Amino acid sequence: MQQANLEGIFEDFMNKESVFINKDALSIRYKPENIPHRDVQISGVAKVLAPCLKLERPSNLFIYGKTGTGKTLVVQRVCRQLEVTALKKQAPLKVIYVNCKMKRVADTEYRLVAQLAREVGEEVPATGLPTDEVYKTFFNAIDDKKQIVILVLDEIDWLVHKSGDDVLYNLTRINQELENAKVCLIGISNDVTFTDGIDPRVKSSLGEEELVFPPYDALQIKDILSDRSRIAFAEGCINESVLSKCAAYAARDHGDARRALDLLRVAGELADRDGVDSVVEDYVDMAEDKIERDNIFEVVKHLPAQSQLVFYSGFLLQNGSDKPFFTGDLFDIYTKLCKKTGLKVLTQRRISDLIGELDMLGLFNARVISKGRYGRTRELRVGIGPTSMNKVRELLESQLGF
Ligand SMILES: Nc1ncnc2c1ncn2[C@@H]1O[C@H](COP(=O)(O)OP(=O)(O)O)[C@@H](O)[C@H]1O
Ligand SMILES: [Mg+2]
Incomplete structure (x- = not known):
């Protein structure tokens, strides 16, 4: 009897229709093909970086804008395309991307430089060496041939918050130490006032070029959601007004695309849990409540x-x-x-x-x-x-x- 029950549960689960066909399209991992409303920023980043195809060092670039304005997405996309083109043109290029907030990699100067060394294939112990030596390991590893190295430091405000701006100072002077390679730094910050407190020399060096990512407005967010929802939801399970509502909520604070995508995903999950066959507007309100509750809970817990x-x-x-x-x-x-x-x-x-x-x-x-x-x-x-x-x-x- 019990076995039959269990089987029934699994059967039910398999047969139950979900509003999603590809929920992953609403997750952070997903890299959308289409990036609406960021043409200016995409070509801005591309123009700054293009000289590396002729083995010239691109200017350093400082990018800032609030969370969810597409900074990470755009930089990663441009760098990926650059790698493809460089390979075709046989231009020696290496892109190193580090998110300073992930896995506490930038909590100390040592940890960050050790991570950079690891990114170029060196083995560095988690602690113990003098920091200078780790710098040297990294420098030597990239300097063993003529190449352009693009070093992307994402969430750089976190790095400075945790370990000060010494490490940035050292990295902005890196080219003086290198004979073969040339390094271009890209710093990405969610905190728009980030440069106020840092060493003016770092500020001017990192900010050779600057690019702002303004918040999206509600209509722009809706376009982003429309694209992604076509991939994520089954036919007829979502409608325009639900997308508008998610977009409006996300634009209320500042135009945060991540927030909008989260709202849409959670609304769908709640609809699935209730076993209904389409997401109606009420689910967006429930999703908003749930997300807020979960966020507060996480903050308080830590x-x-x-x-x-x-x-x-x-x-x-x-x-x-x-x-x-x-x-x-x-x-x-x-x-x-x-x-x-x-x-x-x-x-x-x-x-x-x-x-x-x-x-x-x-x-x-x-x-x-x-x-x-x-x-x-x-x-x-x-x-x-x-x-x-x-x-x-x-x-x-x-x-x-x-
Ligand atoms: N113009 C856009 N088109 C499609 N998706 C976008 C766009 N802008 C942001 N996103 C999505 O919104 C989320 C947040 O973007 P992200 O690049 O991580 O923002 P930031 O780095 O500025 O905080 C990601 O899931 C990203 O795929
Ligand atoms: Mg980001």
């Missing part, structure tokens, strides 16, 4: 214990109402909870910093208010919606051991 405790204190103060509370109240509760959990009590000043960070993450909404001659204070509210509250509270309690 906070350090002290920040979790500060956030939890705010939770208790808010206690379902929408009245604001103040830093001082929060500090009182926080101190009591510290004693309960055995965590060290941080100074009020440090707690203020942590509150500032939570505000930046959107977990708190803070507003500075003046109290006239009594100075200023911060008015706080918990910044997450009621649907996420309970789940987040449970998470905090289990992680903090309450």
Whole structure:
């Protein structure tokens, strides 16, 4: 009997119609053939890099724009095509692409340079060598023949955030050390204010050429979605208004194509889960809720214990109402909870910093208010919606051991 049941479950699963025929077309891994609304940027990158086909060093290039504006996609596409053409023309070219945020490869200068050396086939231990030596290994490996090396550092803001700008300074001066090879640097940043804080020499060297990726507007995002949805969804399972809604939601904050693709994918998954045969607009709202919940959950889960405790204190103060509370109240509760959990009590000043960070993450909404001659204070509210509250509270309690 049980066997028959199990078989039935699998049968059902196999027979159940999905709204998708190729869900992968909505994933980040997927590289679309067609890249609408980025002609200017594609030809911009291509023009900067083209001299490498004549063995001339292209100018360094600095690319910036908010997340989901197609920077990674465009640079990878242009580089891939460049490799194909270089091969045909027998131009010696090597493209090295590193995403500084992935697998913590850029968390220290050592790690990044070791990774670069590995990309060109050298074996470097994960720790232990002097950093200079790792640089030398990398330099020697690329300098063993005449060639142009295009070094793409994606999410370069993360690199600088983690390990400072020394490594960039060293890399921008690399050509002075090389006899045969020439290196062109491409830096890609999601943070548009990234160059404000870095060494001016790095700034001017990296920014020999600059290219901006503006956010997409809702109509442009809809075009992107239309292309991808034709590949992803079965005939008749999706309609124009659903695409428009995803596009409008994604354009609301800033025109983020990744966000739009996520919304569309999750809407489809929720429709599948309900066993309906097409995605209607309501599923976009449900998808928006689900994504927001999942995001908050991930952020809270990875906070350090002290920040979790500060956030939890705010939770208790808010206690379902929408009245604001103040830093001082929060500090009182926080101190009591510290004693309960055995965590060290941080100074009020440090707690203020942590509150500032939570505000930046959107977990708190803070507003500075003046109290006239009594100075200023911060008015706080918990910044997450009621649907996420309970789940987040449970998470905090289990992680903090309450
Ligand atoms: N013009 C476009 N056409 C098709 N897909 C796009 C376009 N722009 C962005 N995308 C898709 O949106 C997502 C985010 O793009 P990505 O290049 O990673 O953005 P960024 O690097 O600027 O954060 C990717 O899945 C990408 O394939
Ligand atoms: Mg990117």
